[in-house]
Amino acid sequence: MAQTTPPSRAPRSQYPASGQSAWAAGGTMFAGILMLVEGVLGIIKGIAGIAKDDVYSTVGNYTFKFDVTAWGWIHLIVGIVLAVVGVGILKDAPWAWVTGVAIAGLDIILNFMWLPYTPVWALISIAISIFVIWALCTRTSEARATTA
Template sequence: MSEESLVKKGVAKGTSMGGAVLLVTVGALEFLQGISAIAKDDVIVVGVEYTYKFDVTAWGWFHLVLGVIVAAVGIALFTGATWARVGAMVLCAVSIFVNFLWLPYYPLWAITIIALNAVVIWAVATWNPDEA
């Protein structure tokens, strides 16, 4: 096995482990976002009439539960299990969709989570644990 091949595999594994860390971070941010919405913090914009309007408390519980699930899959992703990789990509896609709908309520937070999810999807999709 060539030195260049070993370096590529190491970078892929490191990127995926970074993706797992980011996934746990995304889960924690989703969790905190849920708590913020449930507590009806002043940082959440309510009362603005958008095309779609959702109950902020219900969204808070949804983000809270999603955050716990995302963090749990992120922890499982450290093992490199196939189900965790697929689950991470699916949950990141769901999280991107949910945060897109959440944009009117807290745009900066939602955009940050969307960007982190995109990086996680890329990292998990490019890593092949069988080659590492």
């Protein structure tokens, strides 16, 4: 008995076999894992900020200075969304691509505002989000090229 693929989802073997497509497909999988990990770390950052105000260094006169507890809630909520979207990307859900680009962009902005509190980790998070946006946009354009 031959195994059939549902019409809504083409098997991976139908995607072009070019090196660029394989790189984009692998990048998308890696982006999903990075989003999931970034989400879990955001949840941990959020819990640390909510639980104890003196976990992060205090900032002097800064435009985006919020109470660390407020930043904790922001990181917790964005971390949960990042983790959920990361799982969606790993499940190859089409809604997760667009949502992933949007939430990764938001994560870049929030980590830029978070720079004075944890500069090294904020820069690492920004770099991760930039890679995620690139991988999702590349994969989306590759998918459009195969359906056109």
